[in-house]
Amino acid sequence: MDDLELRAEADAILADLVGAPGGSVRLREDQWRAVAALVRERRRALVVQRTGWGKSAVYFVATVLLRRRGCGPTVIVSPLLALMRNQVEAAGRAGIRARTINSANPEEWDTIHQEIGSGEADVLLVSPERLNSVDFREQVLPGLTAATGLLVVDEAHCISDWGHDFRPDYRRLRAMLAGLSPGVPVLATTATANARVTADVAEQLGTGTGEALVLRGPLDRESLRLGVVRLPDAAHRLGWLAEHLGRLPGSGIVYTLTVAAAEEATAFLRQRGFAVASYTGRTENADRLQAEQDLLANRVKALVATSALGMGFDKPDLGFVVHLGSPSSPIAYYQQVGRAGRGVEHAEVLLLPGKEDEAIWRYFADTAFPPEAQVRQTLSALAEAGRPLSVPALETAVELRRARLETMLKVLDVDGAVRRVKGGWESTGQPWVYDGERYAWVARQRAAEQQAMRDYVSTGGCRMEFLRRQLDDEEAAPCGRCDNCAGAWIDSSVSPEALTGARKELDRPGVEVEPRRMWPTGMPALGIDLRGRIPAGEQCATGRALGRLSDIGWGNRLRPLLAENAPDGPVPDEVLKASVAVLADWARSPGGWAPNVPDASPRPVGVVAVPSLSRPQLVGSLAQGIAAIGRLPWLGTLTYRGAGGGHAVRRSNSAQRLRALSEAFTVSGELAGALARSPGPVLLVDDYTDTGWTLTVAARLLRQAGCPGVLPLVLAAAG
Template identity: 65%
Template sequence: MDTSLRNEAEGCLRALAGDHARLRDDQWTAIHALVVDRRRALVVQRTGWGKSAVYFVATRLLRERGAGPTVIVSPLLALMRNQIAAAERAGIHARTINSANTEDWERVFTEVEAGEVDVLLVSPERLNNPDFRDLVLPKLAAGAGLVVVDEAHCISDWGHDFRPDYRRLRTLLADLPPGIPVLATTATANARVTKDVAEQLNAGDSETLVLRGPLERESLRLAVVSLPAAEMRIAWLGEHLADLPGSGIIYTLTVAAAHEIAAYLRERGFEVAAYSGQTDPTERLQAEQDLQDNKLKALVATSALGMGFDKPDLGFIVHVGAPQSPVAYYQQIGRAGRGVERAEVILLPGLEDRDIWAYFAGLAFPPEHTVRTTLDVLEMAGRTLSTAALEPQVDLSRNRLEMMLKVLDVDGAVKRVKGGWTATGQPWTYDRDRYERVSAERTREQQAMLDYLDTQTCREEYLRRQLDDPDAEPCGRCDNCTGTHWPTTVSEAGTTQARDRLRRPGVDVTPRRMWPTAVKDDLGVSGKIGPESIAETGRALGRLTDIGWGNRLREILADHAPDTEMPDEMFQAVVKVLSSWDWTDRPTGVVAIGSRTRPALVGSLAHRIAEIGRLPYLGEFVPLGDPTPRRHNSAQRLRSVWHALTLPDDVAQNAREANGPILLIDDRIDTGWTMTVAARHLRQAGVPAVLPLVLAVTN
């Protein structure tokens, strides 16, 4: 039977991958375990090995034997689109359910019930949508022929890309009827993550079959190019992009950097596009297709273009800034060289990388007292609270609050229902030891990434050892193995052009337009901020996440930095921001927001702006009371500043008598509520327009 079944499986594979395709031994082992033994299997294999072929071939075999559809939990829309196209080529009818196609859901469910769908791809966030979880998921699970968890490292909080939505899979898998096989796949799991995922897959006394192969990528040529300044790295890219084969991806650590670098490269004549999680979905689709069609030399992308983008002839991957871990780095570079003999992989590390890592590290699981506060609020409410209603009572940003609630949901302490969240009343333990171990692991990974930059040994071997690959050995292809290194010189003209682009001052600051939920009772405001209270669109010198002005701004605004008067170089850049500001009416005066922490910086900026603009300096807002800790969410921040600023009567009178727009000066904007409250004071004092001007915005 096995010979006959393998021949049948080979035929399915050829329909999927071409006439010359043959099953690898581990592919056949996994398929046999799923189709014949109905086991659970975890496949850890390099990108391009053929993990999707395992579940598509298994699907065909199971469907022909009367099994239900395969349900694939897949993390990214780009991955779904590629998988659906691949499945259709093999005669497998695949459909998807995700946040971008809600209008198709009813038709998809009808097709599933009619037996017309072979593969249903589901995005992980659907797993905890109340309607989907309670009404749709049980039917899908009970009738599934195979359940697949793609990018399974996301299940584990030890993984480099842990996602709380994936934790819901533990419940799904535990509730599956006996005999439904499960396949989990990933290309980036070290021994710790592999063990953790396998344990979560285990069913009763049956242990998960783990198939782990070598992670060598024979086409990749790894290199590191270390340059001392951001403008030199960008200039290097502009001068060497044409030398890189085919088309590729340029990864950045932040959205701001993606847009800055894309703009610079376009000025150099390259066809490139910026790509991030903030890019409009339609534009993202077009950018992906343009890269597939080689209409672009590169996409300049954040990690939003990570797992799942499939272009076999991708000729290069360049990172401007190092990811936080060797595992994440190896996952991203795995996109290249899958269908070509040689692909260049270049890392351009920056001194600012550690600052950006530290920012993202602040998004970790919150401390116990914050979690307990959240649970207490839900318990005392005795009813469902939406995230928006819960946010004002918990000192967390919206995204971080959502992440925490998803973890608590899987732990059984809260439940997501229609309209929000409820407390379950079940006891919950803060697993401090685990969270601290995870945090320590993140720190270790960051150091390992820094060590990768300096290693004199084989780069691919180093990365594979970080993934606990027992077959890791020198590749003979990287810059260290060959002794052939990319040049580390850039032309003066290129550096100047890059510096001008990065130092091009000016970022729009969009004013807050809505008051946060649940402050009406104590602050008396709600809904839209009225036109009689709102500020105009303002300006900032730069973002703290920029790789241009961001580096300098992070230095001067760091918590430990001394308070100094405005540096001349930075002030001249602010003047350029002012000179390019296309305001409707020229400002008639300057007001500062008094600062407890940087009075010299803010005061000197305001006075010098008034002097050079030949505007009267009208005074400053006076901060009241003791400094309050910086708050993380809108309602908490608004409450903390609402009564902490006062506009002296003489300053209000001066501003009103200026009879025109007022420049309102501060050092930075985080949540935007300090500027919003100050602008409201001035508008209510009779000022016709308020023009915010700050050195930096956080994002």
Template identity: 60%
Template sequence: MDIRQGTTHQETAHQETAQQDSNSGYGVAPDAQGGTAGAGSPEASAGLRAEAVGLLRALVGNDSADFHEGQYEAIEALVSGGRRALVVQRTGWGKSAVYFVASLLLRARGAGPTLIVSPLLALMRDQVAAAARAGVRAVAINSANQLEWQEISAKLQGDEVDVLLVSPERLNNPGFRETHLPELIRRSGLLVIDEAHCISDWGHDFRPDYRRIRSLIEQLPASVPVLATTATANSRVVKDIEEQLASGGEDVFTIRGALARQSLRLGVLRLPTAKARLGWLLTHLDELPGSGIIYALTVSAAEDTARLLQKAGHPVLAYTGRTDPADREQAEAALKNNEVKALVATSALGMGFDKPDLGFVVHLGAPSSPVAYYQQVGRAGRGTPSADVLLLPGAEDKDIWEYFATSSMPAEGPANAVLAELASGAVMSTGALETRVNLKRSPLELLLKVLAVDGAVERVSGGWRGTGEPWSYDRERYERISAARVREQQAMLDYESTTGCRMEFLSVQLDDPAAAPCGRCDNCAGRWFSSEVAAEATDSAGQALSRVGVDVDPRGMYPSGMDRLGVPVKGKIKPDLALSTGRALARLTDLGWGGRLREIFGPEAADTTVDDALLKGCVQVLAQWGWEQRPVAVVSIPSRSRPQLVGSLAHGISSLGRIPYLGALQLPHGGPTGGSGGNSAFRLASVWDQFAVPEEGAAWFAANPGPVLLVDDFADSRWTLTEAGRVLRQAGAASVLPFVLALKA
């Protein structure tokens, strides 16, 4: 193949051996052919290859190391041809070798530092560490090392940096964009976009800020090469990435190899209940090879599973979006050093975690697409001849997918509302926008990013402002993407039930031209795992799943800007008007009670009285509460959607606990003015001054001083409870203890 003759797409379909897998992405003396992808004479090409091989051998400390097929071709395209290149290769193939060797070659020819756009802090840490081992001077600028920015800036000025890693979000930080980025663009010798599937609407990890890279590419001098890399891209994602790399009319040199890894042994085990799945883990975790990752679909499921395994004596740690960043780093190190059997993780542990000898990946519940699943299982078996991958799907998976389904595309109404608020050109903070547009903080920030990438708004010092550029809602595009997500979910269900080769199924989902039966999975070679669950393990799992009681933390601060919504409050909530810490039976996402609660609060669920099992669980929570003083009364929130559920819950607690029930609060003005959902400012405004305590209630509190148990069905924003608690405290309640059936998360 000769790109000088116009060839821009290479398919490398040969399968790598287990020995090549075990050499951290570098092959040992394969039949690689050089001199095919760059400009110049054959002698110059041969010289470049010899120099590249020398660098590779020095980097890995192996005098016989040589490139895998496709690695040198990509390097030559970047260094000799100054090309735009896309490398789609399985994890462990050695994509980092391409950009590290290319960086050193370009630096030796007088080029500036390489700029790598990388999506996760964990990935940056691994890349910086790998670069240091390879003798590459790499540094990162991210939210975790702000104290080092001045030192890093000085190193960049002194030309002491070979590779600079930044997150895509950093590209839109006003200070970085205005102070550092212009100079980096001017001096950059190579731009690398790692995990490039994040660029694409169709990628399973789409992030709006990645689309900003297209404008970054357009600002680069034509002589600066660009490399995009990913291990999880089907043909549609590849085409989307190529189109973005080709801005300015450049051809894209694409190397796409076989994505299946022969070391992985895939299997699916269907068990009837969450109790059985946890029991299986308790029974068989020690039999799984080496150390690995246990993935769960929710934070609470990961934490509950880790707690259960720890109690049974298994050395595991939880790793979720709720885990402190420092604790995450320590957990990663513990797994890499084989100090724990497993991390029990959500998708927070995904891209960027590099442990070549990871022995297994188990999923308690399935991700919502085969591509996302492949990305997670691809953490295993990178440097070992064999690794076990087992999926334990749950009947609740589809409900959880829907529960967490959030579109990365803007909704038309909120988008137009944001643009209207920013139309004047005035700068407005995200907090100020919250008091004008009824969106929660995270969806609002995501919407602003999408609008910024589309050029309709821009982030500046102090917040956001409109650009005045026209923007229209691309309904057709967003509906196509939504439909694709639904098809992906069905494909995941098809993976679970297929009787064919599982690795071939995943490879086909990735449009891998080399898709073929693996000969190792449970369908190809028979089950390699036992389906037996020890009785004592099932009992332990059942006890863990029946655990009840979750704290409901009180609100401590009012949202800013409430005066704009007609609510005369600001700052801290006064202690004499605040709630005490409350309790919920469970979270909606819990493995145990979560399933039953999701049924009760489902969109089609009818309002019914609380059943005996739920009431018994609530009484257990109350018995374990440990309050300093027993409540003197029960009061309920008047519910318009579930009056039977809330009323029967309050009556049941009152009867079983022998605590007087004073009834529901009154609604003197008709009740809350808005529906459920929305951001804190609008939620507080909708319930402000909507509740009242009957005169007999105030008299009761005066005659019976003590805590009041405030009962409701569900807590999300907690502003309904907070406002009801305020009026109860004003009426004389000594303290207010909120109790709900379900906590959202």
């Protein structure tokens, strides 16, 4: 078959894919070049093109062509469930039988494996996390790799740790690439790769097979009009959004930096009469699916989302994207705004930066590769164990939070120093070199991205050109549409009524603090005899916090107060009054202690404080102020005895945190006497809770001293 016949066949498949059978649609030249490279030349190719360009059309058209020529199924590694669902639907339009394996459908995996093995399915979409599953790698991946007719790596920038969104699970693709039969084509696609990332991904794709074909196009999005709205605080931003959301075209996405902010914004917009839905990492899968369907059908004005929605949603007629707060990377920002305006002539893209943005960046910045000493400590623990160790067991040996420890292990796995097996992780015994220069460069890159985001907000030049230059787009030029090119078109005023409503929402204090129910795994290995479920008679109750450090209401006011370098001092009056309001609301809630409350609990008989090394005045004045205003006896403070390494250990895992706390406190004779004279539950007051182990250990001591109940009350919760 010559090129003309192959091109005609490819265009006919495209027409079926877009729902225009017999129509005049044709592949773009670079789409055709990619298809021809995959089908005719069986090459490896990297396509870097803007969102909406039609990257998925390349691999679906290539899939049909290859299947007609007797090739095995296409395997697509794709990062997010929403994108998978969109692509399965798109494939069906062209008669492609697509299935997906991900964390949401484990009950279907066996059936899907059979369909792939029998040739019934044409496409298998796999989440990158599956590649790191021991069972999948051992039982499914070898046969799947041998049968694959085309491998597609979607959002391929995730392969490279030079990029803004590196994901270690993607590095597992190296093994799959190396195991492919000769002549099996590979396609990698992304819309967000600068020159360094492009070169890195192309090198990884082409290893051992010759140079990969790179097709890189201009990244302008002619439908997008970019603008920045500068407002003084979170209340103004939320009020502005409530006043202007109805004027934005169609339906769209409102991005926030944190889950708490998404929940706050969703609640306020609903109060103002808008049909909106929250979409975050905490959203249940069924609710996510419903939210996606509601937005696709324009039943909601917007999804209020965190980056959980980032790459994973395909709605061509999305009319706007608004950011309540700046992402820490202009490349990530370009990726998110690229969801809008794919199938419409005009879409609004607005950024509402906040003073708190950088504090939130710092809060979530604990993702850099750990220092060499901690890595070596982990490798030594695995080598000395002589058996697989689970992540909870490793936490007793290394002071790393679980998410960071798991990410480090995945990188070490890809580097060949460890391997994941049934039962956990084990050392391979292979030599491993700490690439400090590379890790330092990546850290500097993250800092440079943050500075670039500040520059994007303040630039007087073209905003689209700025973003395109961040992605090394050689054709970047002024767009003529953004607020700097064409003049601001957005009114930044906020009515007093909207501002008052927003402040009322953000000033509403109080969030629940769930107690710990189980001791961490492996504590006996640290010489601490705590294991299994915490006895009911030693637990604290569900507590309350004034706010979360990650929210844009009380979080904005509490972050400066609780910052590491903040001076100690008496609790501010507004904070004390708000804490008392939380206490009053708590008393009136189901299970509270106010009169006529359903299932009422006994009223607290006094107030006890956790000793603070860094903020003794703040915690002491808060506890005693609550006692005075609430007319509760001030019973005193637990005694800090400096054992166990101190309780100032922060940002570590549960095992290490509990080790530091297990012998840190004691109940003095004076406090024990006060508890005996006032039998009943007590309020336990502290400034901050993160892992929850300080409150757990303190409550256990109080209950062992005879206190029948402990009700924690803190200024801020971490989540």
